[in-house]
Amino acid sequence: MSASDKSQARTEQAKGKIKETAGHAVGNEELEAEGRADQAEGDMRQAKEKAKDAMKDVFKH
Secondary structure: OOHHHHHHHHHHHHHHHHHHHHHHHHOOHHHHHHHHHHHHHHHHHHHHHHHHHHHHHHHHO
16 A cells, blocks of 8 residues: 555544544534545545455465
8 A cells, every 4th residue: 555545544544534523522413424434445445455456466476
């Protein structure tokens, strides 16, 4: 996984956690849901990049 992709995935995850926490603190269910969605998007991006790295390793050998 390239450093920029890894950084982008972590940024999305952190942004989502902040939104979710803020939404929970103020009782805004929509903001909480947006936060969970952002986290899921970051998780999927990270999983995709890890899969790409694994495929590179498989074809390297």
